[in-house]
Amino acid sequence: MLTTEFKHVSYLWDEQKAAALAGDEVGLLIYRSNLLGADLRLTNYGGGNTSCKALAKDPLTGKDTEVMWVKGSGGDIGTLKRNGLAALYVDKLRALEGIYRGIDQEDEMVKLFNYCLFDLDSKAPSIDTPLHGFLPFKHIDHLHPDAAIAIAAAKDGKQITQNLFGGTLGWVDWQRPGFDLGLQLRQCLHEHPGIRGIMLGSHGLFTWGNTAYESYVNTLEVVEKCAAYLEQNYNKKRPVFGGVKIKALPPEKRLQQATALAPVLRGFCSEHQHMIGHFTDDARVLEFINANDLARLAPLGTSCPDHFLRTKIAPLVLELEAGEDLHDVKALQARLAPAFAAYRKDYTAYYETCKHPNSPAIRDANPVVILYPGVGMFTFAKDKQTARVAAEFYINAINVMKGAEAISEYTSLPRQEAFDIEYWLLEEAKLQRMPKPKALSGRIALVTGSAGGIGRAIAKKFVEEGAVVVINDNDAERLATAKAAFEQQAGKDAFTTALLDVTNPDQINAAFDTACLAFGGVDIVVNCAGLSISKPLEDHTSADWDLLYNVLVKGQFLVTQAGVAILRKQGRGGDVINIVSKNALVSGPNNAGYGSAKAAQLHLSRLNAAELGPDHIRVNVVNPDAVIADSKIWEGAWAEGRAKAYGVKIEELPAFYAKRTLLNEIILPEDIANACFAFTGGLLNKSTGNVLNVDGGVAMAFVR
Template sequence: MKTFQHVNYLWDEQKARSLEGDEVALLLYRSNLLGSDLRITNYGGGNTSCKLIEKDPLTGQETEVMWIKGSGGDIGTLKKSGLAALYVDRLRNLENVYRGIEHEDEMVALFNHCIYDLDSKAPSIDTPLHGFLPFKHIDHLHPDAAIAIAAAKDGKEITEKLFKGSIGWVDWQKPGFDLGLQLRECLENNPGIRGIMLGSHGLFTWGDTAYESYVNSLEVIEKCAAYLEENYGKARPVFGGEKTESLSADQRKKQAAKLAPILRGFCSSERSMIGHFTDGDRVLEFINSNDLERLAPLGTSCPDHFLRTKIQPLIINLDKEESLDDIEEIKAKLLPLFQDYRAMYAAYYETHKHPNSPAIRDANPVIILYPGVGMFAFAKDKQTARVASEFYTNAINVMKGSEAVSTYTSLPRQEAFDIEYWLLEEAKLQRMPKPKALSGKIALVTGSGGGIGKAIAKKFVEEGAVVLLNDLNQERLQTTKDEFVKLFGQDVVDAAVLDVSSEEQISEAFATASLAFGGIDIVVNNAGLSISKSIEDHTQADLDLLYNVLVKGQFLVTKECTKILKAQAIGGDIINIVSKNALVSGPNNAGYGSAKAAQLHLSRLNASELGQYKIRVNVVNPDAVISDSNIWSGGWAEGRAKAYGISVEELPNFYAKRTLLNEIILPVDIANACFAFVGGLLSKSTGNVLNVDGGVAVAFVR
């Protein structure tokens, strides 16, 4: 077993032996190991391949086939369905029709003529880079340590000195057919090398077996990382030393939670964005440094980095301890920064665009740096924002390494633009699925550990939103969160224990939403309970509990979310789950029914007040939602059954038969009603009541 200090050696001999004889399986195994370590390659970055002899299905003759990660995949999660398989001889024969670097992009369509496996993923632009090298197993990776050397001013000389000629060098060039030919030429001019460093870009390594390639990659990266480690702080302090001292971890979180919605509002001027916040040690070391103002505007070097992070970040000049309570004052301070950034980006586009360049994209920053506090990222969804944050952290590592051994150099602006607005990248963007109705939206659903709230939260996630689940019952909440993570992934859900009658817990829940996602767009006041007793049996404690949860809870949650919605200034939705009991008088229902009536009128009052801020307030009135609902615990079912002179078992059919539609109402029915209000078709509707009760005539609003 090999020993490494700067990368993870994860090769399992027993696992590898079980895959012997299946080179494609070994390729996938190697790829997943390499992709599991962000120090080796970032999400979606890099490429791996293997070449083997297969039987040609048309001729029956043996032929060499290259299996390689297809377009848009991630080696850390790569499966066979994500591979492309191509005839090697056909791929290399494309050199006969290659018309030169000015016609690079036309070669991509020709890759399809080289497909061996008809179930292949579309071949990536890196395909010829692997195809023109003769080795059976090849790794193309983006390790921070290697890119730090590749992005150094004298990276070529450092590579030669460090590896004593065993690693070749190819200057920066956009990936494509010509770069594949240059790699071949480098190998021909330097026979016996174990890899090639690509200027500003990454690393190529190889081996005769999957294991040899894996170990070769680790050894080269380890050597780069160890070299950098030896030089950190040697010539000068890292990043020129500390300029700003960090706040405490708790203070950083509080400050970030207050600021995130304001930043999100600015970043959502063109489309609704989701945020991500990080205050890791590597980030703080950079953003608190003397070199921040010099290095950050240079932008990143590796194309994979700035494709996700934009050409450069925005540095905000707020004091780390500045009070953020006066939202309008903070906005006034930040607005010029965002205006300057947008103007910079527009000038960058206009200066470097080509006649056939795609239209300018969103000019808002993706990465925002707040010295003393942390780093924010904003993108179309949570995963993209998180990955952008990870990529900029990679870029920080690169700058740190380059500065330790030389001087950091970024890509020239024109080269950066040609990658960012590459027609092939644009085509990839155009092939992506259209956003769902709630893409870019953040929802908080109270009482979403089960029943109606859980159904609403699930519906919102299915329609593209991210959701903060909350419930009074911590165990129930954790079970629901685990279920959502399993169904939808970790990036779409977070959770916070919440008693809606507690201002402190409400504030903490919204702070969690702001830290996790950047703010809030949709709030559903769903948390509730019910007590059915005659007026004589009703206690003051019963009444206080009902009003605390239903009325006070709705009031306090609405009050807190309004602060965030106003800070963002992009509108929003508040939906209150009330009840047909707000409109209908019935026996044994004085406390619950009157509290529901208060909720309904409070909704009207809020709609009247908040409409000027584009905040819509609407009501959904359910009735008799029995399935998986907390409302039926605590004796409510028994109380209602007694009031109607039937058994508890008869309640569902009793409720259904008294409706005009003769239907049993389910949690998903309420979820669909909530989506109707927020899905876009009713964006000009506020102050409305939508009954979802199967049709109870006496509950008609008009």
């Protein structure tokens, strides 16, 4: 019977769902793990691991043998499935103690875990496997709750743990995870029989039970007690983080400042590879960055290994006034350059001081976390998910510092210990096993008219090749449909959306602001939004003419102008691709407005290429023809007008267009998307001012 009332954690256990898993210990392990991972107050994304031990038939002997199922290397307990577990013979794992050569040879034990596998299709066992294996309990949770780590990272955390839990929670001093730590957990239990869990100094928490439910409730009760204790002590000794030093800007102004600054920061952080950004002005972040103690605590770095592996050892704190004018880009870049240079120098010194003869080469020395007092926190990483998760982890670190300072004094890991985790050969091996970046990884694209037709195909291709994209359209309903499709296909971190009419300068600026706030800037601008009007000269109106030129020519000009301003803030070059038409080169009937507007688009592209070359901004053109599939243009009078001009029926247009090409091919939106990728994928980085025809071969449209 549950007796604890939970205020600081979520009790999610469903008796009916658990009953359906009765007798399936592994199923209950998965269920428990997912519940624990659903509450970020219990553990951070990707952090912690859980296990269970049960009897299973040995496939070699047919006899029952004890097997341990434990979360394998990588993964996240919140989304854990059976294929994310490693299953090992318990007796074989424990027998490794007989050949263990000591802590200096710790890493060699990891590959020996594979000889203990019960299920040969298991996920690779993690470094934490022996921590579970040397404890006797049927169900074990190893988590990284902020409330527990705050105590574990406090200067006198061991004594606080003893006092708070009355000796029912053990303590093991900080040590890098591995075989020896597993032996220390066993020794702690031997010296303190009957304890309900063990606190790991600066690291996290081990709790357990004889059933999945007992372990779940035990974990919640321990974390609840830690969190309640912290809450009782906030502001008791002194104000949180020493009290407020500066006042945060109003929310709207914070977002304006973040939008203006993000591309500049991204330019500095993308020194070695394109980075994707994330911004948050979460209340917990503001409480920390606006406080008197920021200058003292930020340089100390984080304590829990999971935190600094994602955030680097320490953040960069900007010395900018919260409300100052950030519009002078060159002056801003000049002011920030010394701060980034100093950070890189400090990080390099940290590496050189702590490295071992066999340490991996130094990694990117730029910051991951950047704090702007009064405004918020930026994080930069290889992709949106990693940047977002880095922000979550630094908020975890802020929570830990807040709690530790409330009850004692926060202590971070010694620099050498931190380095030995960050540049651990096993961690390096994990990084080396990760898939190689895709061609557009780290790139940000804004494709106008990308809720359908050619624009949507281009956006989809870019996402498939690793980019993040701003999906936009002037039709809100169409945009909502595209949003649902992209979310299902690629996930929320791959894109954002904006309502965009390319004739509206305010909406153009807002769309680029969305790109800056969501991802940190933009690298690729594709002008694809368009419309077509086909009429004989005598039927063409001034309104038709103005609409064509406003959307096709002025729209391309305004979008390019706004995009180039962002590209220049970043200082890393970029791509502008204009989707024009074979009609820019070919004279056809009933096409005066559309054809001349397309010709203007083409020459504007050449003019932009000539002007933007010194900025390493490439401007290229893709000339499609007769792309009918999923095209909004063909829903209106354009198809009727072209059919009339050529003397064919509307339904005969696709075949008519194909037959007039040299290759006798129907052109699809995906063909245009492939052409855009050809320009941006890395093989044509020294090409600008080009026209790539994707029309099946129309001789009259040959450029030369």
